Amino acid sequence: MTRHGEPPSEQPSATAEEQALIPGSGGGGAAMRLIVPLQGIVQGHGGGGLVLGSLLPCVLFYAFQMFLKRSRSPPLNPPADGPENRGVVRSSSRRRLPARDAAVSARAALIAKSGDSAYAVGEKRCLEDPYHPFDNPDGVMQLGLAENRLSLDLIDDWLSKNWKDTMLHQRQGGALNIKGLATYQPFDGSLEFKTAIAGLMGQVMQGSVSFDPSCIVLTSGATPAIEILSFCLADTGNAFLVPSPYHPGYDRNIRWRAGIELIPVPCRSTDNFNISVASLERAYTQAKNRSVKVCGILFSNPSNPVGNLLRTETLLDIIDFATEKNIHVIADETFAGSIHGNEEFVSMAEVLNTDGVDRTRVHIVYSLSKVFSIPGFRVGIVYSFNECVLAAASRLSRFSSISAPIQHLLISMLTDVKFIADYLKMNRERLRIMYALLVSSLMELGVQCVKSTGGFYCWMDMSKFMKSYSEKGEFELWKVMLDSAKIHITSGTTCHCIEPGWFRLCFTTLTRNDVPLLMERLKGVIHRQ
Template structure:
């Protein structure tokens, strides 16, 4: 151990979070309709698999892009040789145009202010390196994406101070919560360098309101700090209220060429909107020349491959395709979200009203044996091991209130989602009966027998025996 670095031996990665532990359990026993029908269904993965048919259709119709050709002539050698870390101009131009398109063309982006990165994970970490020193702090509204503990802190040494948002106002950001987080950082002798928000929110599935966006801009202007807007779900807003980019807010407030203009940065990725996380395409957009320059140099540690850039530049430049894709993707997401909400409602479970993203913020507080995070973990373990669903407990998202869970709906087939809803309905009914009848201690004489009985009941389901209740 003495021969290794402190980074290797520290425990700041966050891998022991229940968010990652749920993934590990799923990987040990993944559900498959034929090979493993009693396995765990993955509902902890915010992945968009709803429009692969559109992507594959485009690929079939555009063989030159796939085969690395231009006008029928191979450009393999050109792409295979060294590319500098500024990226292909054609791809950067296509990407900023796509970013404008999914924002309703209300704002325009300059490709010279865009830095390509290997996914949003790399983009967020790069911004931490650019904006903060080890021991400095960023404020994040809760609940937030569990991976931020890894992305923002692990290698940078930056600290996260939570902005505590509450269910009483739909987990909206307030001025008092912002100020309290700022003061808490001061009590911990941490220098606050900025605020990071995800809009639309992961895990809440909601867009930030104009009130919240103006509040954030005014706050960072008053404090003289940065604001990072992670907008990787910006193309996944499928019902009103619509999405408003922070760039639109700045332009409406006529902040161009002011100091605040240089304090605000956007993170974007094609992982969610196009559903291609394996391609590792992310980006930083900033009007701060020094940040763009430094981030561009740092991007050499996580470049997007030339063949990926070439393929996607052709795809995103096809305006007929992108317009149809964005529209159809939103329709399918809305339908799938409604399926999840309907299934949860049939199980007596509600969720936060949402309008975006790949997940719902699900309220299971009424199923807890007590209003504690220990009771939340107890429910979570039952759902994984007995019900066979991997969902993310609110505590892994740093939610201040026990009993909330993030449940994803776009990374599986409709048939699998139907089955998951049948499983959760049986589970919720069994828990509710236990609570109502007060039989938790004596319903079965043996805890393992109780677990086995519920599991057998749940896994007695099959696609052929049960239809989704509409």
């Protein structure tokens, strides 16, 4: 350390050759031990020794470096010199990472697995090998899907006569110009379409009740209508009470995205599968004991799959029970326009006009898919007097809105009063004839059915043909019908029926000429059992 004011003493700097010979500065320590003695010899006398003493160490050092470089082993994996390997060098450790599938959400995983259900298996078989009386007479007969093909020709006739005028020509005031078809429309449905729907619903109920267009929210089918109501009435983890057997589609409509639990409320054959307040009370109490919050009751009227109707007294009892428990009621009246029996259908909308009924807790679902044989048009209806539900449902409908061209087309059809009246009358008659034909044919085989008044189904009892009275026995019988007889029907277990051996058979996908073939296939199953 220097004293204050004195310049630091100068130290002689090492030459480049000396720095190269310092141990640890590139591996030249061994060379230094050889070079230093030689340097002393050549620097003995004369100026020539100085020159040799400066050059000779450098020559020897560089010669030794070349020797070491040539003796060094080559790298095991020399990098390729291609253009794809230029730039960022990837770590070799990435090659050792295990191959793993990218994880999806628990919701997606659950929905993906649902395709393994018996109903889905049957639907897949129908798509792969569909029955046709001429093109594929040995194919799988579709008796599980709720499609009304009996009256599709009536809709086809009307469309063939009217669709061009409806879609391409302007009406009075220009409502059907390109602006009205191609631009954004209200997501919850145009007021004109809501008015037409309200008129239709009143016509289906034969004038017993009128419907207010301002209480309607339109969706792309009954499925999103029910799902939207589920979002509005309950939170994830809450539950609805559902009288069983019930439509198997409820499981996906309500559970998949809304995450709401469905609690089956068992109904038995001894009561013609009718719901009772006592069974509702038991199911509600059991859910409460499990700390599950029940937020509503969901039921179909006419019943899917049984086909029976709920009377006015039963509907009032359900409302009273819901009022007592402070929960909601969802009445699925999708099949209200498909009555084929002699009993009178009573809509929940009519019951709501009774004095003292809290209309804000009751919500109705309707659809055009069944009554008009047009499920591909995707038109569902939420009808409610609850302002909060209507506001939320209107906003949620943006995810399931009906296209503007479909709305305009159906406005023309629904406002054709004569056509609607003729269609409803003829469709009802066709349903009655086909149902009676199928039930009588099944009775000849010894298969009994519950008396049905509405809907597309025969709810038939095949328990005596099972090898064991159990869910397993029912599944084995269902599998024989699908694999051997090539008949796709819905098992009672899929509908959460508490009694094994019941099956739902959709008769509206058949023609009169298909019935003998169906009976022949069923006879083969019965004899095999």
